[in-house]
Amino acid sequence: MMKSRPNIRNRYVLLADVVLVIVSVLGSYVLRLELGAAFTFYLPSAYWMIGSALVIKPLIYYYFRLYRRMWIYASVQELKLIVAAVSTASVVLSVVMVSFFNLGMFTGFPRSVLIIDWLISLMLVGGLRFTIRLLSENFSQQMATSPDGKTKKALIIGAGDAGAIVVRELQKNPQLNIIPIGFLDDNPIKFKQQIYGIPVIGALTDLAKVLDNRRIDEVIIAIPSAPGKVIRLVTDVCRLKAVHFRTMPGIYELLGGKVNVNRLREVDITDLLRREPARIMDEQVGRTISNRVVLVTGAGGSIGSELCRQIARWAPAELVLLGHGENSIFEAYLELQDRFPSLPIKAVIGDIREKDRLERIFSMYRPQVVFHAAAHKHVPLMESNIEEAVTNNVEGTRNLVMTAVEFDVERLVMISTDKAIRPANVMGATKRLAEMTVLDAAERYGKDFSVVRFGNVLGSRGSVVPLFKRQIARGGPITITHPDMKRYFMTIPEAVYLVLQAAAMGSGGETYVLNMGEQVRILDLAEDLIRLSGLEPGRDIEIVFTGIRPGEKLSEDLWDSGNTFERTLHPDIYQLVGNEDLRGEKLQKAVDEVIRLAREGDYQSVLGMIDDIIPGASVRSTPPPEMISIE
Incomplete structure (x- = not known):
């Protein structure tokens, strides 16, 4: 059974924050005064600051929900939250400490320690939480690369937002047993760049060469708005190289849902007929x-x-x-x-x-x-x-x-x-x-x-695609009246x-x-559907031309x-x-x-x-x- 990633409970994060509050305050005094007579003189104010910080900072952090986060998924949004929480806590702490000083609670107070404490707190609080994430990712990588004989290496087509989401999900979910090893993208600006540590190793036209030179078990097409010619290029090369391929859902399938790797699906015939998505006002x-x-x-x-x-x-x-x-x-x-x-x-x-x-x-x-x-x-x-x-x-x-x-x-x-x-x-x-x-x-x-x-x-009741699917399921043949017949x-x-x-x-x-858009040849549609069924036109499924019938149009109006x-x-x-x-x-x-x-x-x-x-x-x-x- 696959082990889940460790999730450090937030009560332990709170205890760590208490220790870090003390370390931060003492550290700020040491950095400001060094260990000596001045440090000893100002030490009473340090005690007051530690006591105040132990009350103020955890409360502020709790208010900003720093103890209700799963830090194994920490991102830029969490970093912004940490900065806001630490800064707010430091402002409140500064007001309290200056008030105590003015009330004569202690004789000396170096105000610069407040700024130093803010900087140290940022590093310690943020460092603690992102260390949790790094440890989790390291554990995930170890689990994903374990020698169980089931791990697959995947090549991602498209180094855009969708491709980044696919890689991120694969890295966070080792139970999928898929390791991303590289991107292909036609944008030259992205060449040799890295996304989540995964390099862009070439253009789409390099697909055949990459499949020849590297061990690739699966190709994932992560371009939801890709035109039909791009999908067809990828699927044709993968078919020739006997490499499995899948694709991200199209734009209309994403409406109302979240993109994640669990929604990767087998390439459907609709992928080969894509056009620029219609915009809606x-x-x-x-x-x-x-x-x-x-x-x-x-x-x-x-x-x-x-x-x-x-x-x-x-x-x-x-x-x-x-x-x-x-x-x-x-x-x-x-x-x-x-x-x-x-x-x-x-x-x-x-x-x-x-x-x-x-x-x-x-x-x-x-x-x-x-x-x-x-x-x-x-x-x-x-x-x-x-x-x-x-x-x-x-x-x-x-x-x-x-x-x-x-x-x-x-x-x-x-x-x-x-x-x-x-x-x-x-x-x-x-x-x-x-x-x-x-x-x-x-x-x-x-x-x-x-x-x-x-x-x-496509896909409506009585349309040609369900008819072709039934003919393929029977072992063929697929019947088409004329090789040049086209339809919208x-x-x-x-x-x-x-x-x-x-x-x-x-x-x-x-x-x-x-x-x-453009009309599609029924013959091309039939051949693509046969291939997407894991078969070969002419070899596994025969295509028979029955002859155009009287009154039947070769193309539509x-x-x-x-x-x-x-x-x-x-x-x-x-x-x-x-x-x-x-x-x-x-x-x-x-x-x-x-x-x-x-x-x-x-x-x-x-x-x-x-x-x-x-x-x-x-x-x-x-x-x-x-x-x-x-x-």
Whole structure:
């Protein structure tokens, strides 16, 4: 069993301080007067000073909590505390001693001993506590280097704050059996410098050479904001050299938590798709959500549950989770209750297709802000379930919007998809009709209702990554239609972050599009996922190209060529300027007819109407995709 580091109890520190008080006072007199007649003459004042110091200094130190610290973790903050405590004690002691002298308690008093005593006390009090830390670190190093055959040597990628935290945690926790031996960093200023005694031994491009020339058991990537090309470079070299690698959590994973070595994890596919993290204007979002009753539809889904997590951080007055699936809502409720125990949370089971139920929910909770994430989104599945797609995505959205109008909701944000642009499938078309419904209500009733569009979200239900993982688990093959197929990807937290930002910016009737960076080749994503599973593409897992299907796009559109988009105050959010969508009575009649035809099972007429209503739509002429195609 691993021994823990020694922790000297603070009662012993107090006893040591008592001894050091005496040493400090006598030392200051000896330094000032030397041992002789003068020392003997002033000795009575020294006795008074010792007695006063024994009372004053421990009390002041206790007031400054010097006896409530674990000095094995002493840092610069503790050093500042020591200086403040010792200085305060010396000032009080000086006032007392001068008062005693003026009262005639003793005949002679060299005032310079007060300054000498302050300096000696600083050295002794600080020295004692940092000696405790040095002894602890020395013990940790001995334990970490013990010949148990399990100790690993680690190379840290990144000599910044995150890298320093990793090294510090590894040094303080010998039970991890990992010894940091060096950093790699591309900043030439840091070359040959040391962080916590660990040298920066080269640049990132030296990784292969370092792995060849030194015994390295593990590489830790400590650059949370690293772009994908950096992560890919490190992982490719480590894979070729057969060296294990891990990475620090990304920026969104760090929100609300502390960075420490225990949160190091295996490299996930999201690490290979990193972009510059989206910035958020905290004050603006806070004004939108804080102290408001917020309702989220589809709160049990991938996007909806993440929305709830991030909304909870802004301290709403109440958070209402609305969803149709009882299990997913219950799981989301339990997680949020655990993470935000003081937040009032309500779990509500309901179907947005039932307007009477929506009205009762709104009447009970009176939401002020609504995020609409409930939708059927699986593209191939909706091709064979047109009635469900229409009634849920279109009729359900209309029910929600009209209920929000009736109950005077301040703000409503609908989460949409890039597939609503020139839709070639039922899912995209129904989301476009839902968008029209939201924007029409914003225009007709002067409400703060808006739409946010984005593309594929990594890790969401029905996305390509879970599909590839299942194919890998079966032993392959991974099926891709075309080697040049590309898609936009975002992480779930990043997408939701920008949704909240867009919600805070809107004044009503806006359609926002999120900047998703560069498109990613599906082939590259599949190969990276295979490698991160510890396998080799082509050798362990085969990749099969099935051929592009009719109507399937090689790349996605985030921008409709017939529309103009302009920048907003946020660099990652764009706003659609003008569109040719139906509005008013024409839209209402068209939506009524689409819903009626869908409920009657006249799906060909539904597809025909969709193509007539939506600019650029080609749903009727596009063959339905296979169930496992890339969406």
